[in-house]
Amino acid sequence: MSDGVVLDGLVKTWRGPSGPIRAVDGIDVGIAPGETVALLGPNGAGKSTTIDLLLGLARPDAGAVTVFGRPPTAAVDDGLVGAMLQTGQLIRDLSVRELVAMFASLYPQPLPVDEAIELAGLEPLADQRTQKLSGGETQRTRFALALVTDPELLVLDEPTVAMDVESRHAFWSAMRELSSRGKTILFATHYLDEADTNADRIVVMAHGRVVVDGPPTAVKARVGTRTIRATLPDAAEAELTALPGVNGVALHGDAVTLVCADSDAALRALLERYPAARDLEVAGAGLEEAFLELTREQ
Numbered sequence: 001m002s003d004g005v006v007l008d009g010l011v012k013t014w015r016g017p018s019g020p021i022r023a024v025d026g027i028d029v030g031i032a033p034g035e036t037v038a039l040l041g042p043n044g045a046g047k048s049t050t051i052d053l054l055l056g057l058a059r060p061d062a063g064a065v066t067v068f069g070r071p072p073t074a075a076v077d078d079g080l081v082g083a084m085l086q087t088g089q090l091i092r093d094l095s096v097r098e099l100v101a102m103f104a105s106l107y108p109q110p111l112p113v114d115e116a117i118e119l120a121g122l123e124p125l126a127d128q129r130t131q132k133l134s135g136g137e138t139q140r141t142r143f144a145l146a147l148v149t150d151p152e153l154l155v156l157d158e159p160t161v162a163m164d165v166e167s168r169h170a171f172w173s174a175m176r177e178l179s180s181r182g183k184t185i186l187f188a189t190h191y192l193d194e195a196d197t198n199a200d201r202i203v204v205m206a207h208g209r210v211v212v213d214g215p216p217t218a219v220k221a222r223v224g225t226r227t228i229r230a231t232l233p234d235a236a237e238a239e240l241t242a243l244p245g246v247n248g249v250a251l252h253g254d255a256v257t258l259v260c261a262d263s264d265a266a267l268r269a270l271l272e273r274y275p276a277a278r279d280l281e282v283a284g285a286g287l288e289e290a291f292l293e294l295t296r297e298q
Contacts, residue, residue, distance in 0.1 A: 004184065005031040005054065005153065009063035012049050023049040024060070025208035031186060033152070036179050038195035039188040041205035042295055047188045050205070051157050054186070055083055067153060075153070079107040082151035084142045084159050090130040096141055097126040104148045111150045119177065120144035121170045135162030143171065154178065156187040160194065172198055196287040206295045216287060223285040223293045226263035228270065231279040232256045243269045
């Protein structure tokens, strides 16, 4: 399967109560076959609109989308795309197995129904009526419906919302299994730890534009700060703030946290000024810090 997913100069404007809203403002993103990409951004960044354009649920005002060399609607019709969206309800009065089997019957080469149910962790719920499912169980059923088409591309919009910790863990285990089979995956999430752990690449959006696009390590490296943590009784905040390379200080009892532009200089000065400091830790910026910094700049 060649070409992958290409979003080329996408623009989409919606009519709002106060005038036009530019939801997507010139996006250029390519996703290679077999790649797992996380789409991040604050509310209103344009993530869901981008997904709608990718699935052919909306048409761009400018630019183009291709999915494995096809227009989105053709790729969907050919069974190449499976989607798990936030909107829509499951059909009532069917069991989970019956609903998954009905979806499977619509596609030329679906997965075996039992395999889709197993991958989604739904074996104990296979005979449960859809209206009796909890929020997390409903999400897992939507996942099974996306899987049973045996798509080359999985598009997941906030897939683990309403799932408990155990279900989230099982979900991402299934996603890693699918990735190992060469499936292409695009997921939008507000859980930054999911993106950091599971994505090959992260695309961060703000105000309809791509702010940064790269591996998780590269995204985090865009924020040059480091954090020093130490146990230091009776430290004075003013003295710590005055240390070279320190941008910010937080004190919680004997625990000291220094946010540093130059952690090397700050650490040397800290040990010279406070030789009794212990339990020292130096860490780079996490994805959450990078996300907040990058989107704040926009």
